[in-house]
Amino acid sequence: MSPSLIASFFALFLGCGAAKTDFRCPEEFGYYAHPTECSNYYVCVFGGPLLESCTGGLVYSHDLQTCDWPRNVACNSNRNSVLDESIGIALDSQKDEKSKSNRTPRKQNNNKQEQVFNLPKPISRETEGVGVDDEEEEELLSLSPQPSIVSTVTHGANNRNTLKTSQDMEEEEEKEEKEIERRIETIQEEILRQTNFGDVLFGSRTPAKEPLPGDPPVNSSSLEKSLLAGYPGVPTVLDDSQDTDPIDSFYYVNWEDPIYDQFDDYGERLDKGEEAAGEDGEEDKGGPQAGSVWIDHEIPQRPSKTHPQGPEPESSALPCNEQRCTLPDCRCGGSDIPGNLSVRDTPQLVILTFDDSVNDLNKQLYQDIFHTSRKNPNGCPISATFYVSHEWTDYGLVQSLYSDGHEIASHSISHSFGEQFSRTKWLKEMAGQREILSGFAGIKLEDVRGIRAPFLAIGGNNMFSMLYDANFTYDSSMPIYENRPPSYPYTLDYKISHDCMIPPCPNKAYPGVWEIPLVMWNDLKDNPDTTLTPQVFVEPPVTMSNCLPKVLRVYYMIMKNFQRHYSTNRSPFGLSYHPAWFTTPHHKEGFDLFLDTIISMEDVWVVTAWQAIQWMRDPTPIQNIDTFKPFQCVYKERPPRCEKPKVCNLWHKSGVRYMRTCQECPDIYPWTGRTGIANSRVDPL
Structure with a gap:
């Protein structure tokens, strides 16, 4: 598809209106629960709200600021609506004759001028259209927070206009009280008898x-x-x-699991005496912390420097000196094409990345996207970088992705905001996750070269000092506003050349550490939009027009931003996603349409972040790119796919977690400061 043809598509649609959300961000950046939907939440970026949803039945946890199982989250919005409807049914027997369901909610009589309750007529099974059977009546009663009010509906109310003596009234009141007590006992017994939700x-x-x-x-x-x-x-x-297909059943906590006999109520491991009889009474020290899984500890290394000169590590960063900062070791920030290549001779690289855990909830998505029919011009399958966080990750699936040729990078263990982290805390999160990936997914330590900070909350000099000392090659967490033309990746030998969009940014020198910036996207009206970095490109219709079919809106949105790279300096185009974005059908369809469009172009390559840096270090023209070694697909030294993983049941956060791996199971659930790796170099810090 020619650039002029692609550009002509957009000229037809730039005058359409934009849709907005009513949610207002309390702060410029942050994650906030949806006011009514448990499974939805808002991501605020520069004060702009982006609606995102949890997948697979998970709900948003304000405490964890991520999605969690419904049993762990006190979210009552859906439940309250059901209760309100049910109570309304019990209190109002005026059945809508046109309604076919006895579950249709009706309005209650709330006349504020009369300070009395207007009790409805008694519920009668002979009343036409009501049809409340014994089971449903008991269910409605058990849901009511005021059983005394509900129970009066079923007796005595139909005679309230009859004249009675004071003695008769006292006797009736006494009967009513006894009946109320009996109904309450019945409801309580019914609640105890019935199976609870979950x-x-x-x-x-x-x-x-x-x-x-x-x-x-x-x-x-x-x-x-x-x-x-x-x-x-x-x-x-x-x-x-x-x-019929419980694909995620291994995640569920089984309260009968024998592992509960090994821990007390506070998550502390019991010794054998306490386990058997509980007579010891001595405090346990928390169980094993050193771990039981050993890894091959080759020290990861960045590419060796060809030119020893350059700034001292952690010295104050100075403006970049283009005479001294030269490839392959150093690159000044900016939009110049490396290697003095012309636009026509420069391949268009597309860096496709995914964040967060890898598990059965997104397994099928990745199988669909990386279908064997999607190949680069040299015949190798397209590939991506997975920034993997630890919790809920299936390391058997991670091993299979690595075996297939994808890059695995670190996205931290606990997935927490890190702008206030110390250097040691950053090291335990990022290098600790690198060790976990090595121990349980079979990935070589030296192949985990990059990181991305959770929520793009970078940690300034502390984070980049950790990157340098732990021999990571690159980071990809810093958004960059300048996009006309877009910026190329650069090294941190010198001062960053762009504004710091999400502080704190580094102001010291870290020679040889690369930054792959997240270039800002434009909306369909060609306006720079601070809510649209590829990393937080969550819901295109929020800022796009409604005059196109939804699938085409997604397609044109991505294609328009791709075109800005392709038709100017061909800097690498970033596609950074969370898997949850694809749960909306037209998102997935629009993305597939875009992906199939670009892989048909002979000068476009879908590559990993590390492959893009290797090309930056050795800029190779299109004429020779087919034989460029880093773009080949030979992975003989990688482990085989994990086809039959074992399930490790481990205690974590006062519950049991099930972790799948084709490697050895650890004795403890891996976490920050206790990775389960016996020869960890991070845990003792």
């Missing part, structure tokens, strides 16, 4: 009663179905045995 899925601490003959199956009520409907991707039944 007991079937995760296992109950108390033995469940055997079902009686004729009892309805678990999860038959419409209330449970409506709750489950609020979690897309979750099976429609709570009982996993009825799930």
